[in-house]
Amino acid sequence: MKILVAVKRVIDHNVKVRVKADGSGVELANVKMAINPFDEIAVEEAVRLKESGKATEVIAVSVGDISYQETLRSAMAIGADRAILIQRPAELALEPLDIARLLQQIVDKEQADLILLGKQAIDDDCNQTGQMLSALLDYPQATFASQIKIDGGTLQVTREIDGGLETLEMPLPAVVTTDLRLNEPRYATLPNIMKAKKKPLDIIDIADMNFSPLGQVKTLKVSEPKKRVGQCTLLSSATALVSELQAKEVI
Ligand code: AMP
Numbered sequence: 001m002k003i004l005v006a007v008k009r010v011i012d013h014n015v016k017v018r019v020k021a022d023g024s025g026v027e028l029a030n031v032k033m034a035i036n037p038f039d040e041i042a043v044e045e046a047v048r049l050k051e052s053g054k055a056t057e058v059i060a061v062s063v064g065d066i067s068y069q070e071t072l073r074s075a076m077a078i079g080a081d082r083a084i085l086i087q088r089p090a091e092l093a094l095e096p097l098d099i100a101r102l103l104q105q106i107v108d109k110e111q112a113d114l115i116l117l118g119k120q121a122i123d124d125d126c127n128q129t130g131q132m133l134s135a136l137l138d139y140p141q142a143t144f145a146s147q148i149k150i151d152g153g154t155l156q157v158t159r160e161i162d163g164g165l166e167t168l169e170m171p172l173p174a175v176v177t178t179d180l181r182l183n184e185p186r187y188a189t190l191p192n193i194m195k196a197k198k199k200p201l202d203i204i205d206i207a208d209m210n211f212s213p214l215g216q217v218k219t220l221k222v223s224e225p226k227k228r229v230g231q232c233t234l235l236s237s238a239t240a241l242v243s244e245l246q247a248k249e250v251i
Contacts, residue, residue, distance in 0.1 A: 001055045001150070001172070003046040004112035005080065006103055006130075007062050008036040009071040010123040023221045026123075033067070035074050038118025042178045044185040045148060046116055047079030054150045057081050059110060063102050065090040069201060076196035077188035083199070088206045095217045096124075100132035102211060107137060112173065114155070119144050119177040134175035142168050144179040 011017055011026070012034040018027040035043075049055040060075035060083040062068045067090075072083035086102050088094065094102075107115055115137075120127035134141035142157035146165070149156040155174050158167045160181065188196070235241050245251045 001049075001113045002057045002059065002110060003049060003055045003114045003116060004103075004107060004110060005039065005042045005046050005058060005060050005075065006099075006115070006117040006133075007039045007043065007060045007071055007075050008118070008121045008123075009033050009062065009064055009068050010036045010121055013037060013122060019222050019224050023223055025219065025222050033071070035071050036118050036121050036123075038120060038122070038178050038180070039075075040078070040185045041180070041182050042116040042118055043075045043078045043080055044183050045178060046114075048183065049114075049148070049150065050079070050081075055114070059084060059112070061103065061106050062086070063088060063094065063099050063206075069203075072201055073193075073196050073199075074188065076199045076201075077193045078185060079192070081199065083201045085201060085203045086206055086209065087203050092206070092213065093219070094213055096126045096128035097132050097216070098211075098213050099129050100136055102206070102209065103129070103133050104136045105209060105211070107133075107173075114150075114172060115139070115175045117175070117177045119179050130175055130177035137173075137175065139173050139175050140170035141175040141177075142170065143177045145176050146179050146181045148176060148182070 010033065012032040015032050020027050043060060046055065046058040050058050058080045060072050060080040062072055063086040065088060068085050072085055076083055084106060115133065117130040117133070130143060131141060142159060144159045145157045146160050147158035153172050154169060155172055156167060156169050157176055158165050160179060235244060
């Protein structure tokens with residue numbers, strides 16, 4: 001069974017994001033980048049499925065500029081066997097439906113049985129690509145997975161929903177998006193980082209694909225969130241919070 005994992009490169013979650021002075025986007029120059037945390041979880045899950053004998057190959061795939069090679073090497077250091085980069089010019093902005101249309105072509109080419117994506121990219125918070133990909137492929141989907149089980153050609157996915165856990169069953173091939181509690185990704189060891197440098201990374205120029213961007217969504221402006229007004233007070237206990245709220249006649 002082949003697993004394809006979609007991996008996005010985002011600003012490292014420990015970095016404080018700064019907005020460009022002209023409001024055209026966020027500052028990326030000299031900023032530490034990392035694999036999108038939900039995608040790291042997806043890679044970890046795919047590697048665990050391979051280690052348990054349920055999968056035979058794990059392929060990491062990205063749509064991005066040349067810098068994405070580093071991100072794909074990180075995915076291979078966790079344990080992906082090989083990687084594919086659909087290389088786009090750095091200035092070409094793509095929307096989730098574009099990414100899904102490109103991923104669809106790779107899924108078709110690779111004949112992957114399970115396609116794992118993060119539930120959302122922490123930079124745009126779109127939470128759209130997995131759902132759109134499943135619709136384009138006409139594959140069943142399970143979003144926000146907190147547990148994945150595979151038994152032959154059947155997939156069982158547990159999802160955290162309001163008030164409990166929901167378990168879905170579906171046939172493969174399928175699209176699954178990962179939630180935070182699915183697993184805790186391993187640290188890539190130095191030997192595995194070294195090994196990852198030698199794993200195959202195929203680069204496909206976006207111009208060689210049957211693709212033209214939709215250009216339906218335009219970013220008009222990016223701005224800093226409004227500064228908080230009022231003062232924050234750290235309370236020592238829940239009892240203190242209740243007293244405070246009662247004093248203010250909130251409850
Ligand atoms: P989004 O819909 O933008 O929140 O992204 C959801 C998921 O789609 C991410 O967690 C990735 O798994 C995948 N994805 C989004 N953008 C890309 C990209 N440029 N390359 C590869 N995968 C992507």
